[in-house]
Amino acid sequence: MSKGKKAAQYIFLTIMSIISVFPLYWMACSATNKSVDVVRGKLVPGTYLIENFKNLIASQNLGAAMVNSFKYSVILTLISLVVCSLAGYGFEIYHDKGKDLVMSIILLAMMVPFAAILIPLFQMFSSAKLLNTTIGFMLPTISTPFLIMMFRQSARSFPHDIIEAARLDGLSEFQIFYRLFFPTMRSTYAAAMTITFMNAWNSYLWPKVIMTNGKSLTMPMLVANLVGGYVTDYGMLMLAVLFCSVPTIVVFFILQKSFAEGITGAVK
Amino acid sequence: MSQPRKKMSLSKKHSLSGWIFLAPATILIAAMSFLPMIRALILSFKTGVGVNMKWAGLYNYTRMFQDRIFKTALVNNFLYLIIQVPVMLVLALILASMLNNKDLRFKGLFRTAIFLPCATSLVSYAIIFRSLFAVDGFVNNALIHMGILKTAYNFLGHPTSARIIIIIALIWRWTGYNMVFYLAGLQNIDYSVYEAARIDGASPMQSFFRITIPLLKPTILLTTIMSTNGTLQLFDESVNLTSGGPANATITMSHYIYNMSFQNVPNFGYAAALSYVILILVAILAFFQMKVGDKRE
Numbered sequence: 001m002s003k004g005k006k007a008a009q010y011i012f013l014t015i016m017s018i019i020s021v022f023p024l025y026w027m028a029c030s031a032t033n034k035s036v037d038v039v040r041g042k043l044v045p046g047t048y049l050i051e052n053f054k055n056l057i058a059s060q061n062l063g064a065a066m067v068n069s070f071k072y073s074v075i076l077t078l079i080s081l082v083v084c085s086l087a088g089y090g091f092e093i094y095h096d097k098g099k100d101l102v103m104s105i106i107l108l109a110m111m112v113p114f115a116a117i118l119i120p121l122f123q124m125f126s127s128a129k130l131l132n133t134t135i136g137f138m139l140p141t142i143s144t145p146f147l148i149m150m151f152r153q154s155a156r157s158f159p160h161d162i163i164e165a166a167r168l169d170g171l172s173e174f175q176i177f178y179r180l181f182f183p184t185m186r187s188t189y190a191a192a193m194t195i196t197f198m199n200a201w202n203s204y205l206w207p208k209v210i211m212t213n214g215k216s217l218t219m220p221m222l223v224a225n226l227v228g229g230y231v232t233d234y235g236m237l238m239l240a241v242l243f244c245s246v247p248t249i250v251v252f253f254i255l256q257k258s259f260a261e262g263i264t265g266a267v268k
Numbered sequence: 269m270s271q272p273r274k275k276m277s278l279s280k281k282h283s284l285s286g287w288i289f290l291a292p293a294t295i296l297i298a299a300m301s302f303l304p305m306i307r308a309l310i311l312s313f314k315t316g317v318g319v320n321m322k323w324a325g326l327y328n329y330t331r332m333f334q335d336r337i338f339k340t341a342l343v344n345n346f347l348y349l350i351i352q353v354p355v356m357l358v359l360a361l362i363l364a365s366m367l368n369n370k371d372l373r374f375k376g377l378f379r380t381a382i383f384l385p386c387a388t389s390l391v392s393y394a395i396i397f398r399s400l401f402a403v404d405g406f407v408n409n410a411l412i413h414m415g416i417l418k419t420a421y422n423f424l425g426h427p428t429s430a431r432i433i434i435i436i437a438l439i440w441r442w443t444g445y446n447m448v449f450y451l452a453g454l455q456n457i458d459y460s461v462y463e464a465a466r467i468d469g470a471s472p473m474q475s476f477f478r479i480t481i482p483l484l485k486p487t488i489l490l491t492t493i494m495s496t497n498g499t500l501q502l503f504d505e506s507v508n509l510t511s512g513g514p515a516n517a518t519i520t521m522s523h524y525i526y527n528m529s530f531q532n533v534p535n536f537g538y539a540a541a542l543s544y545v546i547l548i549l550v551a552i553l554a555f556f557q558m559k560v561g562d563k564r565e
Contacts, residue, residue, distance in 0.1 A: 248387045251387075
């Protein structure tokens with residue numbers, strides 16, 4: 001490649017990176033500035049962070065929303081990983097005609113738009129008295145075709161010889177799963193964990209429908225509540241957005257490396 | 269004689285353990301996706317409020333043809349789909365193939381920066397963009413400062429500019445996500461293939477079109493289906509970036525269904541009928557994409 005082309009490539013990537021990061025930088029900066037300064041276009045961190053924080057906790061139940069979001073997302077992620085990895089493993093390792101058929105029906109569920117099942121789900125959950133509960137939040141998204149497919153795909157690379165050898169050693173089928181499959185599939189689990197946690201933390205439509213009392217609100221709901229009205233306190237708003245974004249960004253950075261590996265295994 | 273019989277029972281035992289492994293996930297999907305789908309279908313033939321639902325035949329479906337907001341929502345969804353999905357996927361492909369270059373420096377930095385938007389929640393980024401493009405927002409101030417605009421422009425108050433901003437926001441949020449899938453797909457292509465092509469005198473353009481695209485086809489198909497599905501289900505952006513406005517000009521189907529179900533006078537029957545339209549559209553598009561994806565094999 002010529003030098004000019006190479007330089008063009010670096011410039012392009014740098015511009016794309018700046019565009020990607022700028023809104024987030026602006027958000028973090030604004031969280032430390034007065035609303036008037038944000039409006040004036042101040043682009044350096046300020047000293048108004050504590051004031052913004054005081055205003056935020058005075059107007060919204062930040063503590064409850066953070067606790068709720070963490071509770072719902074962590075529990076959902078753990079259960080979801082167990083249920084979907086068991087299924088993905090089951091579909092691949094013990095595959096036969098019947099199970100393959102069930103798998104293709106499950107993949108159809110991928111096409112079901114959430115809005116299409118929103119009303120019946122709401123009716124089912126409200127008659128089962130599951131509004132404003134953790135179970136209510138989790139139940140519709142514990143088992144997802146995407147995760148099942150991902151684990152099924154990675155189970156494909158799990159050698160059959162190991163399973164046969166383990167059976168001869170007298171390990172039960174479930175022991176093979178959690179003693180042999182689970183430890184070797186770390187990167188798939190990490191990728192699945194990142195995706196599930198982010199989806200759970202960010203989910204908005206379903207909690208908006210099912211969490212009807214103020215006590216059960218989640219972070220995205222809290223952020224959305226702050227908008228509207230004629231005057232927006234940008235400093236406070238961006239601080240709330242910051243609180244809502246930090247957990248997923250941290251999870252992503254911690255699991256970044258294994259995330260990339262896990263996706264690589266899944267798209268093989 | 270006893271040997272094969274024992275084997276039979278053993279394989280039966282394994283088959284059974286397989287079913288036990290996949291039962292919880294399968295039952296949950298049946299109960300949380302397929303059962304509600306059937307109930308939505310029944311609901312879509314009924315009309316009324318609360319417990320007083322009456323059979324209405326096809327009334328909900330014929331009613332759509334006179335519904336102007338529904339038509340706007342449908343057009344919006346397709347507009348976002350036709351413009352945003354191709355632009356985003358092409359951009360993601362270009363970025364991924366650039367970052368796959370072994371000699372590139374700061375690779376990790378670029379990749380992390382471009383992926384970072386996907387770590388922000390949908391509500392968060394919608395609100396960041398809403399604030400950036402507000403009348404008193406950063407973009408207006410910057411444009412006035414640079415002398416491009418004389419007075420602030422209400423980007424979110426005009427249908428066309430509001431739609432463009434939704435599209436820009438979507439591209440910003442999802443390009444890195446798709447890029448990761450392409451990067452992962454590229455990892456599975458042996459790098460020596462590119463080196464051999466270069467020695468044979470292929471330009472980077474040629475190797476992109478002759479090697480990268482054909483070998484990434486399954487991944488491209490996967491991301492196309494995921495993005496189509498996601499765009500047709502757009503909700504958070506419509507609600508939080510533009511509130512569907514001005515005057516429902518940027519509303520999406522999911523947003524309209526939500527409004528129809530949970531705002532003002534709820535109309536579950538009509539909302540269910542609308543949601544079946546999305547379901548059918550998603551299914552048809554996925555079907556065609558798979559057909560096209562298969563053909564080129």
